[in-house]
Amino acid sequence: MKIHAYIQSMKGQATTLSELLRVHNWAATEKYFGLYAYATQSGAVTFDLAFGGDFWSDVPSRWLFGIDYGRTQPQALRYIMGKPNTEVRIHDGAWVVSNDGFLPRQDFHMKTSFLTNQSEVRFGMVAGSGNFSSNGLRHSLECGASFRTQVEKEYNGTFRSAFTAANSLWDDATPVDEIIEIYDQRWKVSQAKFTETSNEPDPNFDDVEAFWIEAGYVTRNRGPSKPGNQIDMPRGMNRYFGFTAPEDLPVNSVIGPVTFESPSGNIVSNNLRLGNNMMEKISLPIPEQHGFDMYDGKVLVFSLSNGRFRMWALEAAEFDSAFGHRLGAVRSMGSGRRYGYIK
Template identity: 60%
Template sequence: MKLRTFLHNDENSPTTLSEIQRAHGWVDSEEYLGIFAYATQSGASSFSIAMSPVFWAGTRSRWLFGLDYGRTQPQALRIISGKPNAEVRIYDGAWIVEQSGFLPRRDFHAKSSILANRTNGRSGMIVGSGNFSSNGLRKSIEAGASICTDVQAEYERSIRNIEAMANDLWAQATPLDDILEIYEERWKVDFAAVTAEDEAEADQPASDMFWIEAGYVTQNRGPDRPGNQIDLPRGMSGFFGFNPPANLARNSVIGTITFEPPSGGLVSRDLRLGNNLMEKITLPIPETHGLDLYDGKVLVFRRSGNQFKMWVWIGVEKGPR
């Protein structure tokens, strides 16, 4: 049996996601069951980028997420459920979506991955503190352990009972399709907006700054790298100091924005009016400018002369407000 404990403390340490990758590579998983208390769009994107299309094409994946307190972002559920061979269920979902604030009757707090290849007899399990967010999977200080084995007796002793209990939870859970639309509708009302109190946490004067929720990020750099192109509502250019004419032709340049990201130096990009009549911007490359990835994140901008300092507001993954 291959037992490995890990503590993600610095950039050279194993992470929850790297342990899932390692176990999947060794097991050559035909089946994957992921159980996580909550999921964010950044987590879904980070997992998808790391695991590549080969994982989705060759592995039947089942996912059990919680909705407790509205921590799970609906777009994360849409991303995962839209993958090939993937099925998503929600722990006690039919009951929770009817509760004010999505208060659970029993907290769902598990974080584990169970992998199996019935053909070669290999199996694995990763348990730890990291949730299904970009921070939990690959950035925060998290601890856990992974087990891999191809010995039947070791599987019986260390994994089988946990797998059986996880399968019971899965069988009793609510299929995502039964509740996704109503959850998304109610979640947007209660949890999608950044409040004035949240803005104050950024420790910047509100009059000098504004924010954008990245939402869908175009995978313009390929499936194995985070995207950096987003669409903004028409009129967002006004926050950057532009006043384009109402009859501006599609695919025209509105103006040039110079960003000052956390690292990597200044970056200038053209803001354009897209063919879909939304305003389109290609942001600094996230992994080379200290921004991790943009998916599902709130991007904060503060005017500094003719430039705009930008950073990712990490509070979007803190949970209920």
């Protein structure tokens, strides 16, 4: 039995994602079974970027997620559902989706994956504190351990019972197809509770010190194996950045330069411009070079300081905890992505 414990995000240590990849490569996985308390769009994209298309086409995978308290993003479920060879179920999903606030009758806190190859008698397991988000998989401080063995007796004496129990949870779970539409609908209603009507007065942009926008899915403009860094924003977003772009501005025009201060302390300047689709576009600091893991599914927060815009890329739950009580004039784009300022 090989066991490897780690503390994620500390120098010289593995991450949940790197351990999953290591065990997957060792096992030559024939079947994958992941169980996670919640899933975010950033987690789904992070896993996809790391494992690549061959994983989905070659390895049948099962995914058991929780939707307790609405922490799982429907976009994440749809992302995984859209991949080949996948089955997705929701722990106690029929019950949880019917309750206000998606309250569970028993919290589902699983954070583990089983990677098995019966043909070559290889069994692997990765368990830890990290959830199926980009932070949980590789960015935030988490602890965990991986287990692998080619000796069936060792497997039987260690984590086979956990695998059997996990399969029982799977058997009792709700197929995602049965509830995804109602969950998506009710989740959006819960998220839209702060969204104002279109006749809400615009703020005094000169007095806005912090503002935000949901990134949604970010096009992989840097190639299929790298997270994207270019986002579309609604017309008028330039005012938050201190510009006053005219309504008759021609497409493909530069609105002005925006200087970002990233978590790494680096300074990056890129032009805000009006695109062919009549949306305002900006290239953000390249994630892996400037202290971000990715932008997909994150809420981007900008705060003006000494002529620069400090940036954060937060999971939706983190954003709600930090700023949910301070949101002003929240608006929604046609795609459903929200944006606004922070009081």
